[in-house]
Amino acid sequence: xxxxxxxxxxxxxxxxxxxxxxxxxxxxxxxxxxxxxxxxxxxxxxxxxxxxxxxxxxxxxxxxxxxxxxxxxxxxxxxxxxxxxxxxxxxxxxxxxxxxxxxxxxxxxxxxxxxxxxxxxxxxxxxxxxxxxxxxxxxxxxxxxxxxxxxxxxxxxxxxxxxxxxxxxxxxxxxxxxxxxxxxxxxxxxxxxxxxxxxxxxxxxxxxxxxxxxxxxxxxxxxxxxxxxxxxxxxxxxxxxxxxxxxxxxxxxxxxxxxxxxxxxxxxxxxxxxxxxxxxxxxxxxxxxxxxxxxxxxxxxxxxxxxxxxxxxxxxxxxxxxxxxxxxxxxxxxxxxxxxxxxxxxxxxxxxxxxxxxxxxxxxxxxxxxxxxxxxxxxxxxxxxxxxxxxxxxxxxxxxxxxxx
Amino acid sequence: xxxxxxxxxxxxxxxxxxxxxxxxxxxxxxxxxxxxxxxxxxxxxxxxxxxxxxxxxxxxxxxxxxxxxxxxxxxxxxxxxxxxxxxxxxxxxxxxxxxxxxxxxxxxxxxxxxxxxxxxxxxxxxxxxxxxxxxxxxxxxxxxxxxxxxxxxxxxxxxxxxxxxxxxxxxxxxxxxxxxxxxxxxxxxxxxxxxxxxxxxxxxxxxxxxxxxxxxxxxxxxxxxxxxxxxxxxxxxxxxxxxxxxxxxxxxxxxxxxxxxxxxxxxxxxxxxxxxxxxxxxxxxxxxxxxxxxxxxxxxxxxxxxxxxxxxxxxxxxxxxxxxxxxxxxxxxxxxxxxxxxxxxxxxxxxxxxxxxxxxxxxxxxxxxxxxxxxxxxxxxxxxxxxxxxxxxxxxxxxxxxxxxxxxxxxxxxxxxxxxxxxxxxxxxxxxxxxxxxxxxxxxxxxx
Numbered sequence: 088x089x090x091x092x093x094x095x096x097x098x099x100x101x102x103x104x105x106x107x108x109x110x111x112x113x114x115x116x117x118x119x120x121x122x123x124x125x126x127x128x129x130x131x132x133x134x135x136x137x138x139x140x141x142x143x144x145x146x147x148x149x150x151x152x153x154x155x156x157x158x159x160x161x162x163x164x165x166x167x168x169x170x171x172x173x174x175x176x177x178x179x180x181x182x183x184x185x186x187x188x189x190x191x192x193x194x195x196x197x198x199x200x201x202x203x204x205x206x207x208x209x210x211x212x213x214x215x216x217x218x219x220x221x222x223x224x225x226x227x228x229x230x231x232x233x234x235x236x237x238x239x240x241x242x243x244x245x246x247x248x249x250x251x252x253x254x255x256x257x258x259x260x261x262x263x264x265x266x267x268x269x270x271x272x273x274x275x276x277x278x279x280x281x282x283x284x285x286x287x288x289x290x291x292x293x294x295x296x297x298x299x300x301x302x303x304x305x306x307x308x309x310x311x312x313x314x315x316x317x318x319x320x321x322x323x324x325x326x327x328x329x330x331x332x333x334x335x336x337x338x339x340x341x342x343x344x345x346x347x348x349x350x351x352x353x354x355x356x357x358x359x360x361x362x363x364x365x366x367x368x369x370x371x372x373x374x375x376x377x378x379x380x381x382x383x384x385x386x387x388x389x390x391x392x393x394x395x396x397x398x399x400x401x402x403x404x405x406x407x408x409x410x411x412x413x414x415x416x417x418x419x420x421x422x423x424x425x426x427x428x429x430x431x432x433x434x435x436x437x438x439x440x441x442x443x444x445x446x447x448x449x450x451x452x453x454x455x456x457x458x459x460x461x462x463x464x465x466x467x468x469x470x471x472x473x474x475x476x477x478x479x480x481x482x483x484x485x486x487x488x489x490x491x492x
Numbered sequence: 493x494x495x496x497x498x499x500x501x502x503x504x505x506x507x508x509x510x511x512x513x514x515x516x517x518x519x520x521x522x523x524x525x526x527x528x529x530x531x532x533x534x535x536x537x538x539x540x541x542x543x544x545x546x547x548x549x550x551x552x553x554x555x556x557x558x559x560x561x562x563x564x565x566x567x568x569x570x571x572x573x574x575x576x577x578x579x580x581x582x583x584x585x586x587x588x589x590x591x592x593x594x595x596x597x598x599x600x601x602x603x604x605x606x607x608x609x610x611x612x613x614x615x616x617x618x619x620x621x622x623x624x625x626x627x628x629x630x631x632x633x634x635x636x637x638x639x640x641x642x643x644x645x646x647x648x649x650x651x652x653x654x655x656x657x658x659x660x661x662x663x664x665x666x667x668x669x670x671x672x673x674x675x676x677x678x679x680x681x682x683x684x685x686x687x688x689x690x691x692x693x694x695x696x697x698x699x700x701x702x703x704x705x706x707x708x709x710x711x712x713x714x715x716x717x718x719x720x721x722x723x724x725x726x727x728x729x730x731x732x733x734x735x736x737x738x739x740x741x742x743x744x745x746x747x748x749x750x751x752x753x754x755x756x757x758x759x760x761x762x763x764x765x766x767x768x769x770x771x772x773x774x775x776x777x778x779x780x781x782x783x784x785x786x787x788x789x790x791x792x793x794x795x796x797x798x799x800x801x802x803x804x805x806x807x808x809x810x811x812x813x814x815x816x817x818x819x820x821x822x823x824x825x826x827x828x829x830x831x832x833x834x835x836x837x838x839x840x841x842x843x844x845x846x847x848x849x850x851x852x853x854x855x856x857x858x859x860x861x862x863x864x865x866x867x868x869x870x871x872x873x874x875x876x877x878x879x880x881x882x883x884x885x886x887x888x889x890x891x892x893x894x895x896x897x898x899x900x901x902x903x904x905x906x907x908x909x910x911x912x913x914x915x916x917x918x919x920x921x922x923x924x925x926x927x928x929x930x931x932x933x934x935x936x937x938x939x940x
Contacts, residue, residue: 092821120863123821124828128858132925133794133915134787134815135505138836138843140862141919142829144869147842215865257866257920368841371871427870428882476882480900483880487723 113207117214145216151363155350160184166346167286172298191226194235198242206251217256224264227350232283241267261465262424284346305347306335307409311451313396322396340407357412370420374436378415381440382406397448414457424465431471439464496687497718499705501878503839505649508853511755515656515766521773524567525584526552530807533629536582544571549596549748552585564617566750566770568594601743616748621735625728627936628907637729639679640672645686647710648792652755652810655691656766661737668740673697684715713910717879722905759855760786760814776801786814794912818859839917865920876913890931895938
């Protein structure tokens, strides 16, 4: 540790003002502060400060994502082998998964951090830790077989347009990771609705190796196909996939043994993440709980309406499918783009969950309603806060008129 | 029985080195200094020049606006120098103590009308200790405040104990409260008590409310907010407990008393205990044993100033704290952000210390523990800010200097000290207290 410190200090002069490498000061500074919390002492205000800093906060979010990441890796291999009708062991599954996921992570961090370094250098400020989380979230919400150049483009778009133009971490209005996903969704709709949810499914299909019943579509993709058609044999066949013993049965959806984006399939892994976030106090329980409540309420309402097959799905089944849980735990809780006030968080979460289910059922063109719902609520969050704070201001004014009377 | 209010929000920072209940008389300081920057809102004009002989109670400076409000010398002696800072701002008037007890005689107060009492206090240097809310500045002697608030306890980390402070002083304190009752308007005098502590039981002529809960329950701003919050257009005065005692002593004896009981504490202080000294005493003269390289703070760890051993006890300081400096970089895995952090105190649950027994104490150094960032985390300030005010939004309105928003968001009710814990817990290390002070000053200028 002393040796590392000495090494850093010995190369430091090259990066300082006037040194040969001074243009890379930002890079050096962020690496130095990454390794060592700097010896800055307090100069004004409180003399002692809490041990928490942004690095610790972001690190804990990444820890909470680990179950989703590991399960996702395994599930990629599992789905691949299932689609071919082969049996496989843990190692084989994980190897296939790692082969798909590690390049995604490398591209996401490489492109994202590269742009962050560039902007930090241009603006002369230090690098914020925000992208540590976004860079891990993006691979987890990507379809398995998405081309890497698309990921790179999406990351670049998200970091520049959703974050840096607003001033960097803490200033963004939209969740950065979801913006990357939304960019892909709107820029490459054809590719994104294609057969990219299971590794190599298109090739397997062409080669006629695919097991019967495997179309490569996600649960929500299947369900979207039922909307607008009257209760027919086709929709009955789809719905049978969701019954006990079907491919998308409640237990399969809960455990995550279904095709989908890399890290989103397992509700169980997401809930473990939620437990870590709530237990450490990093994620807002208000957002998570109200988001879940919103989704369940909408599910119950749809049950009561029951106009098509999609609406009749059990609310619990609804919320464990697709990206609902992942969005609830890791996207909606992003403190920057969520509502800031405690009361506002409850409304923000509730409507986020409500709209997630509503969009996926009403608009089959957007099977992944949770993405649209959270982005929409990101935009609405300042408005929610505005009304919460107006109420506080009114309360204070009322006190004044009572005192004057 | 007074009413007991429970304050839920806040945090007690459990620092090692809390003072014992022993109270010793510190050696008589050889040098004493009055530091006008300790008095927010006071624009000092010199009443003396270097070389003048002064008695205890003789004016050293007076305020430019309220010219009868004086700050007086705590001891008899000779004015040694006037220390000036940037733009010739008066930073301190240093008095070399002669060692004799020559006091200016103000005469025992035998009653009189309110104006005469105000003039009496102002002349003796005690009116300068009154602060007004809004703005947390020197009170205007021409005002009649709705009420006067005295916090009967200090809840900040390692604070001086009320029972030690008032030991043998209850006569003076009661006399002080009686005088405050004459000064206050319809709201009278309010004393905030610590729930479960009987040190101030039996005070008369005032309303009392007991407060239970973590810091900042002892902050007078919190006590005002939870009993009768300030509305726009109202003026309240606040006074420290020890100043209320000194006020009573002046009226009882006719002599200006600058007595201060301070908690000499902190992990770098040997034998942490209470010391009796005077306002402005040079810290090196107090006989403290402080470890090498420590930071010596006049005041609390949350709101005090980095005085050093050559510095002086601040006008409102009731603590002298010695803390280790945190100059050493912390390697991420062993002591930094990736470490298990079993000895890292945090109000959050990001380190496992929240699972430790409540009695465990921690040695915190002065490292900022992170770099300056924009606001990222939400809900953090709210958890330690027991006001019906949105602290982050108020601070943001100050950052953009939006006077209208500051007023609407309730800046009238707060003082920088009320935000001290927000500053402590802030993940983004935002200098909240100085921002709030800027906001209060900007608003005061705007409103004239």
